[in-house]
Amino acid sequence: MPIVFDNRFARKFPEITTRQPIKPDGEVNLRWLNSPLWAELTNGETPPAELSQWLGGLEHCPGSDPVAQKYAGHQFGHFNPYLGDGRGLLLGQAVVGDKITDIHIKGAGPTPYSRGADGRAVLRSSIRELLASEALHALTIPTTRALALISTQGKIQRERVEPGAMLARTATTHVRFGHFEHCFHRGLEDTMHNLWQDTIEVTWPHLADADIEEQFSQVVKSTAEMIAAWQAYGFIHGVMNTDNMSLAGETFDFGPYAFLDDYQPEKIFNHTDAGGRYGLLQQPGVGLWNLQRLAQAISPLIEADKLRAALDTYEPELRKAYLNRMTKRLGMSSVPAKERMQLVGGWLSLLEVNQADYQLAFRDLIDSLEAKEPKGLLAQSGDSWWQEYNNVVNGESDIDVMKQVNPWVIVRTHHAQRVIEAAETGDDSLLHDYVQALMTPFSERLRESPWAKPPTAEEQVSELSCSS
Ligand code: AMP
Ligand code: MG
Numbered sequence: 504m505p506i507v508f509d510n511r512f513a514r515k516f517p518e519i520t521t522r523q524p525i526k527p528d529g530e531v532n533l534r535w536l537n538s539p540l541w542a543e544l545t546n547g548e549t550p551p552a553e554l555s556q557w558l559g560g561l562e563h564c565p566g567s568d569p570v571a572q573k574y575a576g577h578q579f580g581h582f583n584p585y586l587g588d589g590r591g592l593l594l595g596q597a598v599v600g601d602k603i604t605d606i607h608i609k610g611a612g613p614t615p616y617s618r619g620a621d622g623r624a625v626l627r628s629s630i631r632e633l634l635a636s637e638a639l640h641a642l643t644i645p646t647t648r649a650l651a652l653i654s655t656q657g658k659i660q661r662e663r664v665e666p667g668a669m670l671a672r673t674a675t676t677h678v679r680f681g682h683f684e685h686c687f688h689r690g691l692e693d694t695m696h697n698l699w700q701d702t703i704e705v706t707w708p709h710l711a712d713a714d715i716e717e718q719f720s721q722v723v724k725s726t727a728e729m730i731a732a733w734q735a736y737g738f739i740h741g742v743m744n745t746d747n748m749s750l751a752g753e754t755f756d757f758g759p760y761a762f763l764d765d766y767q768p769e770k771i772f773n774h775t776d777a778g779g780r781y782g783l784l785q786q787p788g789v790g791l792w793n794l795q796r797l798a799q800a801i802s803p804l805i806e807a808d809k810l811r812a813a814l815d816t817y818e819p820e821l822r823k824a825y826l827n828r829m830t831k832r833l834g835m836s837s838v839p840a841k842e843r844m845q846l847v848g849g850w851l852s853l854l855e856v857n858q859a860d861y862q863l864a865f866r867d868l869i870d871s872l873e874a875k876e877p878k879g880l881l882a883q884s885g886d887s888w889w890q891e892y893n894n895v896v897n898g899e900s901d902i903d904v905m906k907q908v909n910p911w912v913i914v915r916t917h918h919a920q921r922v923i924e925a926a927e928t929g930d931d932s933l934l935h936d937y938v939q940a941l942m943t944p945f946s947e948r949l950r951e952s953p954w955a956k957p958p959t960a961e962e963q964v965s966e967l968s969c970s971s
Contacts, residue, residue: 504557505548508566508595509603512677515701518694519685520570525560525592526612528623528667529656533558534931535633535938536651540673544597544604544650558594558608558671559653567595567606571614575688576681576746577796579780584688586681586746587616590623593677603705605677606650610669625659627923628971629668630934632757634914634922636672638941639754642910644732645725646754647674661970666927674753678702680793681746683800692803699804706751716809719801723794723813724820725752730790731824734783735832736913737763737861741773743781743789745796758971762913763861764957766854791817831908832865833892834872834900842895846888853880853888860957865909866950868892872900910944911955917962918954 513520533555541550557564571588578586592611597604609632610624633649640646650671657667678698686695703718704711710718729752733740739761740747740754747756759773763783771779781789794817798810829847830836838846854864859880867879871889876882881889918937925933940946940954949955958964 504565504567505545505551506566506597506606507599508568509598510566510568510595511603511701512572512593512596512605513568513570516694516698518691519573519682519698520593521573521615522568522570523592523614524563525558525569525594525608525669526622527560527655528610528612528669531555531559531561531669532654534652534654534668534926535649535934537637537649540648540650544599544606544673546599554651555653558651559655559669560608560611564594569594569608569611571616572677572682573616573685574679574681574746575685576679576744577684577793578744578746579776579778582684582688583746584685585616585618586685588614589617589620590614594671597673601708603675605674607672607674607677608669609672610655610667621659623657623659623667624670624971625661625665626654626668626926627665628758629670630923630926631760631914631919631971632670632672634919634938634941635757635760636754637938638762638914638944639738641942641944642732642736642908642913644736644738644754645729645752647672647749674749674755675706675751676702676749678750679746679755680748680750680797680800681744682750683797684745687800687803695801696804699801702750715801715805716813719798719805719810720813720816722750722752722797723817726790726794727817727820728752728824729754730786731821732828733786734825735828737766737783739763739772739781739783740786741776741781743786743793745793748793748797761916764915764963765858766851766861766864767858768851768855787818787821790821828908831901831904833868834902834905835892835896836901836904837897837899838895846892846895849888849891853885857884862910862913863955863957865905866911869902869905869909872902872905906947907945911946911949912940912944912952914941915954915958916964917958920964 556562569592573587575584576586591607591609594606613622636646636649650673653669655667659665659667741759749755761772768783771782835843864880870878871881877889922933922937
């Protein structure tokens with residue numbers, strides 16, 4: 504295997520892992536490989552012919568030591584002690600220089616934490632995760648990555664029978680808030696301490712010797728920055744349970760996620776989320792609630808007032824990060840912060856009233872600035888905001904910056920659906936083409952691409968199945 508494995512998690516934490524091999528589900532097919540990511544993990548080596556056999560469990564992947572991780576978590580507000588990797592295995596940790604990267608296989612067969620479920624992943628949800636993680640990465644939003652997609656011969660029962668798959672993904676760490684909740688619940692204080700220290704060393708090596716307050720503050724800050732970025736790009740995670748929150752502040756465990764098409768901030772995408780707990784506007788608050796659960800879990804490690812002080816930094820960090828992102832998206836770095844916030848508010852109202860497309864509206868603004876007259880949405884009904892913007896920005900918009908942060912292409916459910924339908928019949932050409940666009944979303948060539956088009960009224964998909 505051209506990847507050098509270390510497997511420190513399996514070695515250091517036997518009490519919260521179960522060792523087991525990947526359980527194959529028939530012959531495998533490599534459907535997509537993330538070539539740039541593969542190159543990073545291997546120092547540019549050619550992928551070997553056996554790669555799909557290794558990732559699909561038909562042959563042991565040399566150097567790996569796969570384990571299922573035990574964790575707990577709060578799901579939709581309620582504590583569940585029975586969680587863990589029910590269908591995923593941590594293959595091991597890849598080492599490149601000083602950098603350590605988790606490689607995980609989702610859909611690798613049942614484990615002791617499967618709770619009667621099949622341990623498998625379907626092609627549909629694996630493709631959805633692949634698309635979102637590469638799209639978020641291109642938008643510079645911290646996220647796990649998709650390394651490879653493998654289809655199996657499995658026929659998986661969900662709402663319908665679906666083709667099976669395995670997704671190899673990478674992350675800085677697969678340690679979740681829920682890992683610490685498990686340790687707390689079971690009184691595993693030494694394990695908790697070692698797990699905290701190890702995760703910090705892997706994620707923020709420069710904080711290895713810092714005190715826990717400072718380390719926890721970093722977790723708070725990274726979480727706030729991640730969620731601020733979701734808000735700025737209209738990304739709805741959909742299942743922000745504490746077992747789906749990475750300690751590293753990377754977007755993690757994609758279920759019924761969505762990017763907004765037209766700006767309807769109240770819209771709910773996860774149909775099992777009847778209370779709307781995880782809608783766009785709830786995400787900042789839920790992020791804090793989840794951090795509070797983490798703080799409670801690690802309370803044996805650090806005094807309560809220090810935890811509280813760190814939690815108090817969440818909201819200002821989130822606001823700052825959100826305003827930074829929106830400042831770039833609206834090209835208004837020359838404007839004082841208070842006026843910037845006002846412009847953002849007016850912009851969002853304009854979009855909401857007109858049900859304008861959340862991504863393409865920013866491109867209308869760029870077009871208007873270049874033409875020096877309102878275009879698109881701004882020509883139709885944005886005249887007063889356009890005037891206010893021009894008064895405040897006074898000819899000093901950062902158009903070059905705007906072009907580097909405002910995508911032509913994002914994951915849109917109707918496009919993902921087409922890609923999935925084609926892949927289910929064995930045609931991967933749309934998948935490859937769409938991922939390529941998502942990886943370079945700011946490219947001017949995409950202006951006329953079909954992938955840039957929002958859904959027509961008939962193409963709108965309002966609710967997403969949670970089953971994956
Ligand atoms: P999720 O919300 O999809 O991240 O999953 C919640 C919990 O259910 C985790 O402990 C998963 O490992 C487990 N799980 C989800 N789907 C399956 C499946 N098909 N088989 C076994 N466990 C599963
Ligand atoms: Mg999960």
